[in-house]
Amino acid sequence: MSTAQPTGSTHQQKIAILGGGAAAVAAAFWLSAPEQNGRYQVTLYTQGWRLGGKCASGRNADLDNRIEEHGLHMLMGCYQNAFATLRACYGVWKPGPTNPFQNWQDAFLPQRQVTLMQQDGPPLAPGGMPSWAPWNFPDFPKLPGLPGDEPSAAIVALESALSEMNDPSLILAMADFLDEWVRARLPAPLDLPLTAGLAILRQALRPSGPGLIAEVAVDALTGLVEANNALQSSLTTIAGPERPELAAEAGWSIRRLLILANLGLAIGLGYARDIHFGGSSAYDRLDTQDFRAWLKTCLASDETLDSALVRAPYDLAFAYAAGNAGSLDNGSMAAGATLRFLLELVFGYRDAPLWRMAAGMGDTVFTPFYDVLTARGVSIQLFSRVTQLRPTGDGRIGEIDLMQQARTVDGSLYRPLVNVLGLDCWPNQPDWSQLVDGAHLKAAKVNFESSYCTVSVGTRTLAVGTDFDIAIVAIPPLALKPVVAPLAAASVAWQGALDSSRSVATQSLQLWMQPTMVELGWTLGSTVLTSFVEPYDSWADMSHLLCRETWSGPNAPQSLGYFCGCMQLSTGPVTPDQMNQLATQLADGWLATNIQTLWPNAVTAPGPDPQIAGRYDLANFDISDQYVQTPAGNNVASRFDPGAVAGFSNLYVVGDWTKTRFSGGCFESAIESAMLASRGISGFPTEIKAS
Numbered sequence: 001m002s003t004a005q006p007t008g009s010t011h012q013q014k015i016a017i018l019g020g021g022a023a024a025v026a027a028a029f030w031l032s033a034p035e036q037n038g039r040y041q042v043t044l045y046t047q048g049w050r051l052g053g054k055c056a057s058g059r060n061a062d063l064d065n066r067i068e069e070h071g072l073h074m075l076m077g078c079y080q081n082a083f084a085t086l087r088a089c090y091g092v093w094k095p096g097p098t099n100p101f102q103n104w105q106d107a108f109l110p111q112r113q114v115t116l117m118q119q120d121g122p123p124l125a126p127g128g129m130p131s132w133a134p135w136n137f138p139d140f141p142k143l144p145g146l147p148g149d150e151p152s153a154a155i156v157a158l159e160s161a162l163s164e165m166n167d168p169s170l171i172l173a174m175a176d177f178l179d180e181w182v183r184a185r186l187p188a189p190l191d192l193p194l195t196a197g198l199a200i201l202r203q204a205l206r207p208s209g210p211g212l213i214a215e216v217a218v219d220a221l222t223g224l225v226e227a228n229n230a231l232q233s234s235l236t237t238i239a240g241p242e243r244p245e246l247a248a249e250a251g252w253s254i255r256r257l258l259i260l261a262n263l264g265l266a267i268g269l270g271y272a273r274d275i276h277f278g279g280s281s282a283y284d285r286l287d288t289q290d291f292r293a294w295l296k297t298c299l300a301s302d303e304t305l306d307s308a309l310v311r312a313p314y315d316l317a318f319a320y321a322a323g324n325a326g327s328l329d330n331g332s333m334a335a336g337a338t339l340r341f342l343l344e345l346v347f348g349y350r351d352a353p354l355w356r357m358a359a360g361m362g363d364t365v366f367t368p369f370y371d372v373l374t375a376r377g378v379s380i381q382l383f384s385r386v387t388q389l390r391p392t393g394d395g396r397i398g399e400i401d402l403m404q405q406a407r408t409v410d411g412s413l414y415r416p417l418v419n420v421l422g423l424d425c426w427p428n429q430p431d432w433s434q435l436v437d438g439a440h441l442k443a444a445k446v447n448f449e450s451s452y453c454t455v456s457v458g459t460r461t462l463a464v465g466t467d468f469d470i471a472i473v474a475i476p477p478l479a480l481k482p483v484v485a486p487l488a489a490a491s492v493a494w495q496g497a498l499d500s501s502r503s504v505a506t507q508s509l510q511l512w513m514q515p516t517m518v519e520l521g522w523t524l525g526s527t528v529l530t531s532f533v534e535p536y537d538s539w540a541d542m543s544h545l546l547c548r549e550t551w552s553g554p555n556a557p558q559s560l561g562y563f564c565g566c567m568q569l570s571t572g573p574v575t576p577d578q579m580n581q582l583a584t585q586l587a588d589g590w591l592a593t594n595i596q597t598l599w600p601n602a603v604t605a606p607g608p609d610p611q612i613a614g615r616y617d618l619a620n621f622d623i624s625d626q627y628v629q630t631p632a633g634n635n636v637a638s639r640f641d642p643g644a645v646a647g648f649s650n651l652y653v654v655g656d657w658t659k660t661r662f663s664g665g666c667f668e669s670a671i672e673s674a675m676l677a678s679r680g681i682s683g684f685p686t687e688i689k690a691s
Contacts, residue, residue, distance in 0.1 A: 013041070013469045014467065014469050015041065015042045015043070015468065015472060016043055016462060016467065016470070016472070017043070017471075017472045018046075018386045018400065018473050019044075019475045020044065020048070020051045020053055020380075021053020021055060021056075021655070021670065022055055022667055023671065025051055025366065025370075025373065026085050026670070026671045027474065027677055027678055028042050028044050029088075029089060029373065030085075030674065030675060031678050031681065032377070033684065033685075035684050035685075040681075042378045043378070043379040043468075044379070044381065045384040046380075046381070046384060047384065047385040047449060047624075048405070049382055049448060050362065050366070050427075051380070052365075053476070053624065054070055054620075055361050055362075056361070056366070056426065056449075057069045057361045057362035058362065058426055058428025059360070059425045059428060061427060064551045065420045065425075065550045066512065067359065067360035067545055068360075068510070068616050070508065070618065071562075071564045071620060072538055072539075072563070074354050074540065075147075075357070075667060076147075076349065076354060076666075076668065077349025077350050077352050077353050077354065078344035078349045078353075079148075079666075079667060079671075080147060080148060080689040081690075082147075082667050082670075082671040083104075083350075084148040084687070085148075085671050085674075085675065086148065086368075089372055090103055090107070093368040093372050094371070094375075099422050100358075100422055100423055101359075101364065101368075101423065108355045108358065109356045109544070110351055111354035111526075112138075112140045112352050112353065113140070113525055113526065113527045114529075115134050115529040115530075116134070116135040116312055117529065117597075118132070118135045118308040118531070119131070119132050120133060132533070132597050134529075136527070138525060140353045142351055142352065143352075146351050147351065166275050166277075166278065166279075166280075166283075168205040170343040170347045170348050171201070171205060171268060171276075172202065173348075174346070175202060177264075178198060178261055179194070179198050182194060182257050185253075186257060187254070192230075192261065193227045193231060197223070197224060197227025197228065197231070198268075200223035200224055204276070205271075221269065224272065225269065228262065228265045228298075231301075259301075259309060263300060263307075265299075266295050266304070267295070267343075270295070274286060283336035283339065284637070287335060287337055287633075287635070288633060289334075289632055290331070290332050290334075290335060290632040291338040292314075292328065292333075294335035294339075308530075308531035310328070311328060311531040312531045313333065313338055313342060314333060315538055316530055318566050318629065319332060319333045320332075321631075322504070322568060323504045323566040323567050323568040325534040325537065333630060334630045334631065334636050334663070335632065337630050337636055337662055337663045340661065341662045356540075358544070358548070359545065360426075360548075363420075366426065367417065367423075367424050371424075382416065383406040385402065385405055386401070386402060386475065387401045388400070388401040388482075388486065389401075389471070389483060389486065389487055389651075392464065395649050396464055396648055396649050397471050397648050397651045398463070399461050399464070400461065400468070400471060401461050401462075402459065402461070403459055404457050405448045405455055405457070406441070406448065406457060409436055414430075414431075416431075418431075420548070420550065421550065430448065450576055450622055451622050452575070452576060469650060470650050470652070470681060471650060471651050471652070472653075472677055473651065473652070473653045473655075474653075474655055475624075475655070476503070476624055476626070477503060477628065477655075477657045479624045484498075487647065487648070487651075491647035491648070497639060500633070500635045500639075501638075502631050502635060503626035503628055505568070505569050505621040505625075505626050506564060506627050507536075507565060507566075507567040507586065507587075507620065508618045509618075510542075510561070510616040511560070511612060511614075512551075512557035512560050512615070513612060514610075517599075520602055521601040521602070526543070527540070532594070534565055534566065535565040535586055535590065536565045536594075537566075539598065540562050541559070541560070541561060542560045542561065543558070545560055546560055563587075567620070569621060574621070576622070579621045580619050627665050628657045629665060630664045636659065639657065639659040640659060642654045642672075642677045644680055652680065654673040654677045655669075655670055656669040660672045660690070661689065661690050661691065672688065672689070676688060
């Protein structure tokens with residue numbers, strides 16, 4: 001059911017957006033666009049003093065205006081909707097002349113190097129476990145276009161022609177990569193069935209139409225099975241007594257190439273078998289299976305299944321039950337959503353596979369959104385916590401309860417931004433001087449973003465027909481459960497979506513180091529790394545951000561590293577202080593035993609580290625901070641379609657827990673959901689990559 005206004009209507013509908021994260025601001029952006037011709041009066045309600053939600057960052061004015069993030073944030077080159085929205089925002093944003101970001105490419109920087117950590121190096125002691133060794137991919141090629149480019153007429157025509165089958169272009173790109181990249185690195189005497197297997201794969205995916213699947217299936221799939229079995233045989237015997245001509249070091253390198261080849265052929269086999277001729281719902285049907293379990297049915301070897309290549313998506317998506325990342329067996333990722341994402345990430349990106357932000361995420365994303373939205377007349381009501389939604393008897397949302405957390409001294413709108421080196425930024429705490437009783441609130445260390453915070457200066461109830469006509473909920477599922485209890489009681493769809501949602505706590509660590517990365521012993525170049533030891537399995541060199549902070553003096557840092565991973569929660573009650581102390585303790589233990597693998601020259605002796613110029617530990621355990629997972633089972637099938645009403649005729653749901661192209665806990669899913677909701681309400685935007 002659509003709530004779009006009839007053409008020619010002069011009535012301005014009131015839209016209440018509940019939440020302040022990426023999906024909320026993107027929904028406000030598209031619904032307030034000039035193309036909407038002023039049809040909507042948009043008000044955004046969010047708790048606390050800043051926009052961003054799980055993506056919020058803050059500047060610490062007491063510590064050199066350092067950037068403090070919720071974790072390690074990176075945009076992907078396959079985030080077509082996210083970049084289309086950001087580019088549209090930057091296109092109308094009017095930063096001052098001293099602002100270092102005059103266009104979107106000033107704020108987002110391509111990253112072409114990725115490093116995985118594989119535990120297959122030489123043992124550190126005789127008879128010991130293999131050591132951790134980097135598996136470096138330093139030169140992802142520059143692919144055509146830029147993320148967020150409008151689709152070409154050729155692409156639109158191709159998608160139309162392939163309406164009865166799924167576009168095999170990404171699988172064929174994978175085949176080309178394996179054929180060229182792997183074979184180029186194999187020694188001449190090693191004869192593998194890779195080329196033959198890839199030829200069979202290309203034949204199976206030729207544009208023959210679904211009517212020929214029967215004749216293609218038997219020969220092609222049988223040939224792929226035989227090729228992959230031969231690869232597995234090679235993997236078990238490589239560099240063994242049967243092949244004395246291959247030295248141990250060469251065997252180690254070749255083994256990795258065989259793992260890569262085995263994974264590629266396994267994905268090709270599974271795609272040809274389960275996806276290509278399966279129609280538009282083929283990926284969705286796989287979501288009941290775990291990705292790793294599905295790969296096993298595609299003849300991925302045990303060594304491949306335990307490799308860094310397969311661990312990487314589980315680590316990056318925090319895909320472990322209850323945060324227990326001690327074993328891949330605890331991981332769960334919906335196979336269809338994961339396969340689609342990985343193919344686009346590795347073979348479907350534009351320009352570069354990853355994009356770093358050139359300042360904090362708040363600075364590069366939410367400052368431009370805030371400026372553009374307020375210039376358009378969108379009312380952003382900070383310090384407004386949503387406490388409950390209630391339905392009416394006629395199938396609509398009738399009332400929305402809000403708790404007002406604070407008021408300004410003079411009754412004017414709160415002014416949230418501070419300027420750092422020409423860039424308007426969000427501080428890591430409110431400007432207490434603007435708030436009534438601000439000195440007392442500061443002394444009490446009030447955190448308006450915490451669910452434990454009960455500070456209130458009053459309540460308010462929004463009524464349908466008076467304060468809003470349409471409500472858009474942009475709140476994470478854990479934080480939403482107590483808010484929408486009346487909706488869940490009245491709606492099977494709401495109960496199913498909430499029951500099937502899964503979230504996990506994470507922890508993050510930022511280290512400002514006095515030595516450079518090279519002086520610390522990392523010599524492979526500025527990288528983004530994953531598949532390492534828990535709980536900080538992922539790390540990125542973020543030293544490029546130091547120029548956006550105000551460090552000075554002889555001990556100013558020369559390098560900066562961001563770390564993150566899952567966090568297991570205890571079963572009993574906890575406090576924020578206890579959880580942050582636990583995060584610090586876990587980080588201390590991890591650094592003492594693991595940091596020298598990455599940074600061989602780092603100091604690990606007990607006591608204060610003279611190399612560390614600054615440190616920020618954070619436990620993301622609160623109900624608004626936990627990461628949204630995409631486990632196997634009915635999770636994806638139970639999600640709301642953000643482009644349709646959600647159980648009630650004037651209610652839409654957006655966020656990374658809704659049904660999108662990737663249906664994953666990522667910035668792209670949040671932005672795509674907002675675009676779909678805006679189109680469902682208004683018909684705009686028309687161009688959305690949703691399949």
